[in-house]
Amino acid sequence: MTSPIPRDVREFLDNYDDIKDDERINTNLEFYQNKRRCRPDNLLIDEIHDKWKGDYSKLEYKHGFIQWLFPIQEYGMNSYAQPLQRHEITAMKKDPAIIARVLKSYRLILDFYGMNLDSSDTGRLSRVKPEAKCQERYRNLVRSSHNYLRISRILKCLSELGLERLNAGFLLHILNEQSEHQELNNSSLKSSMDRWKVRSDHDFVFTREMYEKALERRKETGSLRGEDARITLP
Numbered sequence: 001m002t003s004p005i006p007r008d009v010r011e012f013l014d015n016y017d018d019i020k021d022d023e024r025i026n027t028n029l030e031f032y033q034n035k036r037r038c039r040p041d042n043l044l045i046d047e048i049h050d051k052w053k054g055d056y057s058k059l060e061y062k063h064g065f066i067q068w069l070f071p072i073q074e075y076g077m078n079s080y081a082q083p084l085q086r087h088e089i090t091a092m093k094k095d096p097a098i099i100a101r102v103l104k105s106y107r108l109i110l111d112f113y114g115m116n117l118d119s120s121d122t123g124r125l126s127r128v129k130p131e132a133k134c135q136e137r138y139r140n141l142v143r144s145s146h147n148y149l150r151i152s153r154i155l156k157c158l159s160e161l162g163l164e165r166l167n168a169g170f171l172l173h174i175l176n177e178q179s180e181h182q183e184l185n186n187s188s189l190k191s192s193m194d195r196w197k198v199r200s201d202h203d204f205v206f207t208r209e210m211y212e213k214a215l216e217r218r219k220e221t222g223s224l225r226g227e228d229a230r231i232t233l234p
Contacts, residue, residue: 008074012156016073021086028071029088032098038068039080045069049104059112060140066150069105070157084160093162102161109154113147114138115173122215123169138177142186168224169215176211179204 005013030036034044041064043051048065052058059065067081075083092098107117111128114137118124127134141147155167177183178190214224 008152011074012072012159019073019083023085023087025082025085026088027082028068028084029091029098031068031071032092032101033095034101038065039078040064045101045105049101049108053108053111056112056137056140059109060144063146066153069109070150070154072153072156072160074156076153084157089160099161099163102158102163106154106158106163106166109150110170112137113141115170117166117169119169119215120166122219123166124212124215125169125173138183142184142189145188148189165218168218172206172211172214172224175206176208179206180208 011018027036031038031045034046037044038048041048041062045068048069052065064078064080067076067078071081071084071088073084073086092102103117103120110117110125114128114134115125116128118126128137151170155170158164158166174184174189178185218224
């Protein structure tokens with residue numbers, strides 16, 4: 001039986017109908033313009049990108065930055081951060097420099113998770129090199145469950161800012177690792193994945209070849225679904 005969609009995901013899919021835009025707030029826009037420092041870390045976004053890439057201790061144990069790097073139309077745990085406003089979304093999507101910074105933020109957090117963005121067009125991911133580094137990062141992701149909430153925020157943010165195509169690459173990369181390689185395969189991460197309705201058949205083996213073909217098909221046709229309907233993402 002299909003489980004119900006969680007409330008926060010439903011609100012996101014409904015485009016937060018009950019939330020009103022506040023044009024006085026430009027906190028996220030200014031941060032991504034590199035004009036405002038995040039709090040409490042007191043860094044510009046370019047400084048985070050330059051100083052924190054590969055600093056896994058900071059990325060694991062500091063928690064305030066994630067609301068700044070991946071803003072959404074919801075409050076988070078950092079009282080200094082502000083929910084993303086609708087007028088900010090419009091402005092940020094139009095600014096190529098901001099979108100480039102969002103992609104840099106995504107690459108930073110992917111590296112922390114042991115992944116690399118191979119294609120910003122399709123969202124295709126691969127494991128970071130060397131393999132020992134990937135395995136250490138994967139182990140951290142499995143045992144640090146607070147990262148699952150971060151992942152939900154990241155996927156929502158990418159969608160809000162016009163980069164929804166990257167979500168399929170992320171979710172299906174994890175599905176491939178789980179089903180073909182038995183990596184990232186703990187019950188909590190599976191449950192977090194299933195919040196996004198990635199699969200309808202838990203015995204389905206989703207191979208790397210299928211992963212790459214699905215992403216190319218989505219780029220060409222707008223849909224992941226081919227002959228096999230067990231991939232449930234659109």
